[in-house]
Amino acid sequence: MASRLLDTGHEITVYNRTAERADDLVARGARFANSPREAVEPGGIVLSSLANDSAVEAVSFGDAGIIAALKGGVHLSTSTISPTFAARLAERHRSAGADYVGSPVFGRPPAAASGKLWIAISGSAAGKERVRPILAALGQGIVDFGDKPEAANVVKVAGNFMIASAIETMSEAFALVAKHGIEERQFYDLFSQSLFACRIFQGYGQSIVDREFEPAGFRLELGAKDVGLALQAGGEAKVPMPIASVLRDRFLNALAKGRGDSDWSAIALSAFEDAAVP
Amino acid sequence: MASRLLDTGHEITVYNRTAERADDLVARGARFANSPREAVEPGGIVLSSLANDSAVEAVSFGDAGIIAALKGGVHLSTSTISPTFAARLAERHRSAGADYVGSPVFGRPPAAASGKLWIAISGSAAGKERVRPILAALGQGIVDFGDKPEAANVVKVAGNFMIASAIETMSEAFALVAKHGIEERQFYDLFSQSLFACRIFQGYGQSIVDREFEPAGFRLELGAKDVGLALQAGGEAKVPMPIASVLRDRFLNALAKGRGDSDWSAIALSAFEDAAVP
Numbered sequence: 001m002a003s004r005l006l007d008t009g010h011e012i013t014v015y016n017r018t019a020e021r022a023d024d025l026v027a028r029g030a031r032f033a034n035s036p037r038e039a040v041e042p043g044g045i046v047l048s049s050l051a052n053d054s055a056v057e058a059v060s061f062g063d064a065g066i067i068a069a070l071k072g073g074v075h076l077s078t079s080t081i082s083p084t085f086a087a088r089l090a091e092r093h094r095s096a097g098a099d100y101v102g103s104p105v106f107g108r109p110p111a112a113a114s115g116k117l118w119i120a121i122s123g124s125a126a127g128k129e130r131v132r133p134i135l136a137a138l139g140q141g142i143v144d145f146g147d148k149p150e151a152a153n154v155v156k157v158a159g160n161f162m163i164a165s166a167i168e169t170m171s172e173a174f175a176l177v178a179k180h181g182i183e184e185r186q187f188y189d190l191f192s193q194s195l196f197a198c199r200i201f202q203g204y205g206q207s208i209v210d211r212e213f214e215p216a217g218f219r220l221e222l223g224a225k226d227v228g229l230a231l232q233a234g235g236e237a238k239v240p241m242p243i244a245s246v247l248r249d250r251f252l253n254a255l256a257k258g259r260g261d262s263d264w265s266a267i268a269l270s271a272f273e274d275a276a277v278p
Numbered sequence: 279m280a281s282r283l284l285d286t287g288h289e290i291t292v293y294n295r296t297a298e299r300a301d302d303l304v305a306r307g308a309r310f311a312n313s314p315r316e317a318v319e320p321g322g323i324v325l326s327s328l329a330n331d332s333a334v335e336a337v338s339f340g341d342a343g344i345i346a347a348l349k350g351g352v353h354l355s356t357s358t359i360s361p362t363f364a365a366r367l368a369e370r371h372r373s374a375g376a377d378y379v380g381s382p383v384f385g386r387p388p389a390a391a392s393g394k395l396w397i398a399i400s401g402s403a404a405g406k407e408r409v410r411p412i413l414a415a416l417g418q419g420i421v422d423f424g425d426k427p428e429a430a431n432v433v434k435v436a437g438n439f440m441i442a443s444a445i446e447t448m449s450e451a452f453a454l455v456a457k458h459g460i461e462e463r464q465f466y467d468l469f470s471q472s473l474f475a476c477r478i479f480q481g482y483g484q485s486i487v488d489r490e491f492e493p494a495g496f497r498l499e500l501g502a503k504d505v506g507l508a509l510q511a512g513g514e515a516k517v518p519m520p521i522a523s524v525l526r527d528r529f530l531n532a533l534a535k536g537r538g539d540s541d542w543s544a545i546a547l548s549a550f551e552d553a554a555v556p
Contacts, residue, residue, distance in 0.1 A: 083458065106472055118472040143468045145460055154458040155465055158451040162469065165447040165521070172519045173436040176508065179515035180361065180432040182423055187433055190421045191440065194384055194396040198476035230454065237457035239553040241450045242528070243443070246520045275517040 001049065001078070001105075001112045001138055006030060008115070008137040015039040037064050043072040045131055052225055053085040060089060070098040074127045076134065078105050078119075080160065080222075082229050083150035084236065090123065090149030099127035102149050103135065104156035108217050116140045120159075122151035154233055161230040164223055164247050166200050167264065170208060171271035178277045184209045204265045213259075213266035223264030224251035279327065279356070279383075279390045279416055284308060286393070286415040293317040315342050321350035323409060330503055331363040338367060348376040352405045354412060356383050356397075358438065358500075360507050361428035362514065368401065368427030377405035380427050381413065382434035386495050394418045398437075400429035432511055439508040442501055442525050444478050445542065448486060449549035456555045462487050482543045491537075491544035501542030502529035 005012050006028050013031040014022045015038070026032050033039035036059040040046045046066055050056050056079050060066045066075060075093055077086070077100060086102050093100035101123035111117050119139040121128055124147060135142050145151040177187045188209050192202045207213060227247045234241045253270045254260075271277075283290050284306050291309040292300045293316070304310050311317035314337040318324045324344055328334050334357050338344045344353060353371055355364070355378060364380050371378035379401035389395050397417040399406055402425060413420050423429040455465045466487050470480045485491060505525045512519045531548045532538075549555075 106468075118468065120468060141468070141472060143464060145464060148459065151458065151460055154455055154460060155468065158454050158465065159469055159473065161454075162447050162451050163473065165443065166474075169440050169443040169447075169521055172512075172517070172521055173440050175517045176436050176439075176512055176515065176519065177432055179517050180429065180511065181426065182429055182432060186421060186423060187436065190384075190396060190398060190419070190433065191437055194419060195437065195441065195478050196444075196476050198474050198479070200473050201476070233458065234450075234454055237454065237553075239450070239453045239457050240549075241454065242524045243447055243450055243521060246524055250520070271518075275515075 001047065001117075002030065003028075003113050004115050004138055005134065007113075010134070010137065013039045013041070035064060036060075036066055037069045040066050040069040041073065042069060044070075045074050045076060045134060046070060047076040047134065048079060050079045051222060052079070053081045055079070056081055056085070056089065061092065067092055067096045067098060070096070072097060074099040074101060074130050076101050076103050076131050078103050080104050080156050080226055080229065081153055083153045083157070083233050086150035086153045087148075099124055099130070100149055101127045101131055102152035103131070104152055105139070106156070106159060112138060119143070120145055120152040120155040122146050122153075123149045157226060157229045157233050160223070160226040161241070161244055161247070163200055163204075164227055164251075164264065164267075165243050167204050167208075167267060168243075168247055168250055168271070170201065170205050171268035174208060174268070175271050175275040175277050178272075179275055207263065207265045208268040211269075213262040213269075216261060216263040218264050219260065220251070220254055220262050220264040220266055221260035223267075224248075224255055224260070227251055279325065279395075280308065281306075281391050282393055282416055283412070285391075288412070288415070291317045291319070313342060314344055315347045318344050318347040319351065320347060322348075323352050323354060323412060324348060325354040325412065326357060328357045329500060330357070331359045333357070334359055334363070334367065339370065345370055345374045345376060348374070350375060352377040352379060352408050354379050354381050354409050356381050358382050358434050358504055358507065359431055361431045361435070361511050364428035364431045365426075377402055377408070378427055379405040379409055380430035381409070382430055383417070384434070384437060390416060397421070398423055398430040398433040400424055401427045435504060435507045435511050438501070438504040439519070439522055439525070441478055441482075442505055442529075442542065442545075443521050445482050445486075445545060446521075446525055446528055446549070448479065448483050449546035452486060452546070453549050453553040453555050456550075457553055485541065485543045486546040489547075491540040491547075494539060494541040496542050497538065498529065498532055498540050498542040498544055499538035501545075502526075502533055502538070505529055 015033040090100040107117040117139040122145040293311040368378040385395040400423040
């Protein structure tokens with residue numbers, strides 16, 4: 001996302017715990033900050049992209065955090081966090097005279113670098129208005145889910161649940177055909193060209209057939225977190241989600257087997273092992 | 279399919295238990311047979327499309343059945359039947375000097391009428407070779423799964439399992455966002471244009487958002503049967519399918535509520551009722 005913002009002529013300051021990860025960006029004109037707070041310009045826009053609730057909390061709260069420095073500005077929060085925490089985070093911004101816009105993104109790093117993300121947004125009208133040029137640079141589609149700051153995160157969590165379910169569904173189907181002596185690749189060729197001719201089924205289906213789970217496009221450990229967030233959001237709103245419950249156990253099984261750093265499509269290995277697919 | 283065969287210049291004889299259903303075809307030049315056996319030309323090709331194992335058994339076996347009349351011909355079996363029964367059916371054809379080709383199709387009646395089906399085939403090389411012109415008229419894609427007659431049915435059952443899972447997954451996701459106060463249609467607009475921009479998610483997602491389950495494109499009762507076939511095929515090959523198990527209960531719930539004649543996407547209503555989505 002930072003690379004895309006540079007490409008589209010934005011002046012940016014970047015921060016990462018591992019400073020070297022910013023080297024390329026700095027070489028291309030970004031300023032480097034030594035702390036999250038230093039990356040914030042009072043009254044400006046700060047975009048964060050982090051692994052989970054506690055990472056967002058760590059950079060946002062406290063004297064050295066984003067919120068204390070942002071006064072009058074907007075925090076564009078792209079992390080997949082729990083809706084409950086998003087609501088709390090928005091409230092803290094409001095109290096400190098800053099704005100918060102939930103803006104989780106769908107798409108991998110190459111989609112971000114070429115401005116092809118899909119972005120769900122929600123939050124105050126003024127905040128959304130201010131960040132629109134930034135979002136326009138990053139995404140091919142921006143869908144506004146209203147003024148509840150946590151709404152965009154509910155959407156993100158529901159979307160990631162759908163992807164996890166697609167991976168598990170394909171895995172079970174591949175195990176079924178494989179145990180009946182059918183080539184997985186032929187089955188893949190059929191469904192990925194016809195009924196399921198879309199990116200999730202084509203991309204993850206290919207990884208599963210090839211047993212190619214490294215390097216992770218999206219780490220399995222983060223997928224497990226997101227399934228947990230779906231169940232948590234379902235629990236809060238009293239929504240039974242039987243497939244999400246199945247996914248929870250599947251991800252725990254994959255984590256137990258030490259696959260947290262593999263791509264999340266590696267849950268397929270658990271389905272294959274359960275069925276003793278050769 | 280019969281309509282398409284007429285359109286592409288084939289001479290056909292048609293049979294249906296409800297004779298009036300053939301009226302249009304007869305008006306366009308098809309001959310009408312008064313029994314399944316009468317529709318069969320010895321040494322010719324007979325195509326059957328029926329609801330389940332027992333319906334296929336009823337028209338195939340016995341003195342008045344297809345097999346007894348077909349000698350030297352090929353039975354092109356497009357029904358979604360259990361792989362076990364498909365293997366038994368193929369064996370009976372072989373004993374009677376006839377050929378059997380499993381050729382279940384993916385696609386609804388309009389796709390059949392315009393030659394846009396996707397067709398999985400398996401069976402003897404000679405049988406497949408003979409029916410190829412027929413299949414070419416009906417399908418935009420034909421994938422050959424080898425010589426085991428039941429293989430194509432395993433593929434069909436796996437494919438229908440994937441569709442049922444997609445419907446249930448969307449239903450749970452819709453219930454989740456709805457209970458968090460988000461418009462289902464907006465969520466639909468996001469996923470159906472981006473990650474899940476393919477027919478199954480677009481078509482069934484639309485039906486669910488619109489709560490439009492009549493008339494059935496594919497009857498829920500048949501969907502329940504197909505989930506049962508997936509579990510049966512999984513049972514035979516020792517493949518645990520936790521999502522298929524969830525789907526079994528969901529379809530039973532929908533049948534219990536008297537929705538067997540609705541479209542199978544009406545399982546969404548069960549997910550909504552479980553979560554008390556208004």
